[in-house]
Amino acid sequence: MFLLSELGARLKQARMEKGYSLEDLQEITKIQKRYLAAIEEGKFSIMPGTFYVRAFIKQYxxxxxxxxxxxLAMYKAEAPEPLITGESAGMSAPAMRRTSMRRAGKAAxxxxxxxxxxxxVVAIGIVWFLKANQAADMEPAEEINETESTVQVEQIGPEDAEDAAPAEDADSDEEESAQEKPSEEADEPAEPKTELAVDKSEGENxxxxxxxxxxxxxxxxxxxxSWLSVTDNTGKQYLSKSLEKGQTETIEAEGIQWLRFRIGYVPGVEITVNGSPLDYAISGKERVTQNIIIQLGAEQ
Structure with missing residues (x-):
């Protein structure tokens, strides 16, 4: 057992300042609660190994x-180095040789x-390269044939110019009809306005x-x-991450009953709903960690 009282105290104090419980931290880091408690208490003997100890401390x-x-530097300075006896050192060399031989055999x-x-892989690459070159060689000839068969030059005399005049009148009629279309589109009914209002507050909800x-x-x-997670009434998870300063995330949903936002540090997150800013009913100073539930389709 390692007695890392200073390291565990620092981590636990920071967790309490954030308003996180061990359950919250387990959801954020995906580390089992018993390992998080062991880090705070210095009980590293229950960890799977030294590699996991360092990885868990870093994530915490x-x-x-x-x-x-x-x-990690504090952990390295306080953790005792494991002792290696002469007997164990003598026994490790043959084991290493056997491991090396097995690996060499598997490689062979x-x-x-x-x-x-x-x-x-090389054969597939050669076939693809040849087909690509063949297709490239054929495309220019097809383009030249199409150009030669479709391009025609005609000279228009004075009499032909008079016959072509009605085409300009047709173009002007199309422009007038195009100018009339916006007035018809303006008659379409506007979308109903949405309104966001506080229903009730219960604890951190x-x-x-x-x-x-x-x-x-x-x-x-x-x-x-601040850490964030977003779910709806069907159990679908839209987001689960730490939102850094300056970052922006957008959540869009339709046809559900409600969205639930689990916010680890309320002062660190600004929420805008359908273009309107959301005012926290409970201030961040009063309660750092909150759940914001937005109920959709509520009747007037």
């Missing part, structure tokens, strides 16, 4: 906005297959009614680093 640090390299068995695969439409387009703008 990035999720709570700490410097991952600094946390796979070599004919690799050579055959390379030969097939705030419900909004989007009236007058069953379509929604939500723009999420990063004002600071």
């Amino acid at each position: 640090a990035e999720a709570v906005s700490l410097d991952a390299d600094e946390m 068995e796979a070599m004919p297959k690799i050579i055959l695969a390379l030969f097939i 705030t419900f909004y009614n989007l009236k007058g439409t069953d379509k929604v387009s939500v723009e999420l703008s990063g004002k600071g680093r």
